[in-house]
Amino acid sequence: MLPEQDGLSILKKLRESTQYKRLAIIMLTAKGSEFDKVKGLDMGADDYIAKPFGVMELISRINAVLRRSDVISDAGEKLAYADIALDNARRTVSAGGKKIALTFKEYELLHYLLLNTDIVLGRDKIMEAVWGYDFEGESRTVDMHIKTLRQKLGKAGEYIKTVRNVGYKIGE
Structure with missing residues (x-):
């Protein structure tokens, strides 16, 4: 009990x-x-x-x-935040109505962020979820992928927020 x-x-x-x-x-x-x-x-x-x-x-x-x-x-999962849309069945992403070409890891990173909308995710947690292993040491890999993802999403990249000394989140 x-x-x-x-x-x-x-x-x-x-x-x-x-x-x-x-x-x-x-x-x-x-x-x-x-x-x-x-x-x-x-x-x-x-x-x-x-x-x-x-x-x-x-x-x-x-x-x-x-x-x-x-x-x-x-199977058939569709995730969205503001004007970012991810269709997991087709493995497509669009932002502002335009299709966005992402690498495998960029797609997985965006997918993970969208699954955890409005939740602050530490770099180590992102590394484990997206790259599949515990990460010790420099976390520049996550930072660089976030930077590239923001650029590819254009104006919608602003929805990916940096939480200083912690990590990242997508949302308000």
């Missing part, structure tokens, strides 16, 4: 939040009635596991949810 609120109210808050809307959620609970399971799943849980459960089953269910979330997030 959770100390101050129940899992369903936490689930509701997560699903209403822009920041955590796409988060994969598995409910682990002592409530195992059919009604409880249906309620949890209908409120937005990706899976619902009632106690007792085995560790191997839990790991398999986590892997299944992660596989599904990857497929769903990549």
